Amino acid sequence: MSVGAAPGWDRVHAVVREDGSGEVHIGGIPYPVYMTTVGQARSEVMRHVVEHAAAVGQPVAVSASGPEGTSELVVHPNGDVQQAVAFPPAAPADTPFPPMPDPRSPAVSQGPAVPSPVIGNPFPPQPAGSAHPPSAPERDRRSFLVEERGDDPARHGMRGVLSRIGVHVPPSAEERAERADEAAVAQHWPGPRTVAVVNGKGGAGKTPGTVLLSSVFAAHGGSGVVAWDNNQTRGTLGWRTEQGMHDATLHDLLPQIDHFLGPTAQLADLAWYIHHQSRDRFDVLRSKPMVLADEQRISSADVDAIHAVLSKYYRLIFIDSGNDESDPMWLRMIDHTDQLVVATTTRDDHAEAGALLLEALAARDPRSAELARGAVVLVSQADPKATPAEMRKVARGYRSLAREVVTVPFDPGMVDGRLSLRSLRPATQRAWLAAGAAVARGF
Structure with a gap:
């Protein structure tokens, strides 16, 4: 039409x-x-x-x-x-568009993509009357192997009610957008992928981001997801997730690295060292927050070894990082990272710390600069009194620094205690799904 x-x-x-x-x-x-x-x-x-x-x-x-x-x-x-x-009159033909930067240049950045319906091809097919039109049999015959499939019936709202009583109603634009995000996080990519959740300030939302992104990918994409607490100084990933039938940490795993990289090791053997999340279906490799940092120091070589094991047995690795960006452990994590996620709240110091981190990575080396340009920023409303205007202000501030920005509303289920995606409000779950899709688009 x-x-x-x-x-x-x-x-x-x-x-x-x-x-x-x-x-x-x-x-x-x-x-x-x-x-x-x-x-x-x-x-x-x-x-x-x-x-x-x-x-x-x-x-x-x-x-x-x-x-x-x-x-x-x-x-x-x-x-x-x-x-x-x-159409209304167009701009003069001699008015050029601003020149586009080379995508390989460190100066290139992209604004956020907001979840929206997956649009069909908006560009026209090749016009009829081409120089080599198909013969009649080719033009008329349709392959027996091609099967077109429309949208499944609506599941939500009044449309969903009508579908359940037998009236085929297509999904709304909002539901189509949600399905597109679900499809994005449900993919399986060739080879493992590593996601680092970072910010130099404590309390910026790194641990909730690690847990809930892991939950989203496990919920929609199945098993093979692990969250790793790569922190020298009292990492809290273990405090906010379910503990298994033991209290093992990455320090217990390190002496077994050679075994797990050898030919006789099995995935089930890792159950002695990781903590499975029975509700959200992913695994956690804990640090040891009850011990001082100088008693549990992790080296760059240790990071390499742990990453080698997790890459062998998992398809997705989400890393909860510490606050010291100069620590060799933190820097080595960046070297293994495929997708960078900056977690921040609406607090000015959290937002500024995340922005400075991206700028520092852009100047570190070409690969780190590429990670910074392709970063996803998660802006969480940690303070229930924060206004939508404050959320938009932080999101706008990151437009020139990162590939995508996703905002997450306040939810009391994220404040304290054990985190579980299914215990959050529907709007919060939807926001974390959008965040997962943004991450998936970077793989």
Whole structure:
């Protein structure tokens, strides 16, 4: 269906390239996109457009260019996309877009992507009448192996009620967005992935971030997820998770490294050293917070050894880090990291510490700079009195520093005691799912 574009609507220019890169120009500001496939880039571009449409509260006129050509679209705040038949006058042809930076440059950063419906291909298919049209049999025959599948019926809200009584109702835009995030965290990638949750200030939310991200990936992607407390100074991961039938820590595992890297070791043997979370289905490798740091010092070589074992037996490793960014243990963790997550609250000192950390990593070496550019920032409302405006302020401040920013509302279930994803409010669980999807998009 085509629709006319009203003169007062904002005009957005979007470009997607065959290598998975692209950009969105909103209000003259370019937002770069760096993905691995054209389809992923299109979805990421449309996330930016839908976010902008929701922010201005009205449809947005989009000139979208891709490998197959250019199309004029109207994107609505709820994620609906329609073909446009008329647009307001475009900018003069001789007005160039700002030059886009090289994605390999340390200066490149990308704004946050907000969870939104997975949009179908907004770019037009190759027009009919090509130079080599298919023969009649090729054009008419449909493969027996191709099976198109629409959306499953709605599960939530009134739509879900109707579906349960036999009326097939498609999911809402919000539910489609949730399903897209579930699909993102449910993937299995070739080879293990390591995620480090960092901030140089204590109390910034590193441990809740480690626990709840581990829970999200285990809940939707299955087993093979471990959380590791890589902390010299009283790491609290063990205090906020379920204890197994023993009190073993990583210090008990270290003398057994050669065994677990050898050919006779079995995954079940690790049960003597890790603590399984019976509700949230992931494992925890604890530190020993009851002992002074100088009595349990961990070296860079120890970090290498532990990571080698966990990489052998787990597909996803989430690391809860300490506060000393100069510690060789902390720096070696960064060398093993595939995805960086900065945890912060709305407190100014937490937010500033996280920003300074990203800037320091950007100057450390090329690989650390790449981690910083691709970081995900989690802004938690740890203080129930913090306002939405304060959350938005911190999120905006990280737009130029990280790939994505996700905000998490206040939840009393995150304040003290043992953490469990299923014990949190539905809105909080949804926010952590969005955070997991943001992490998954970096793998």
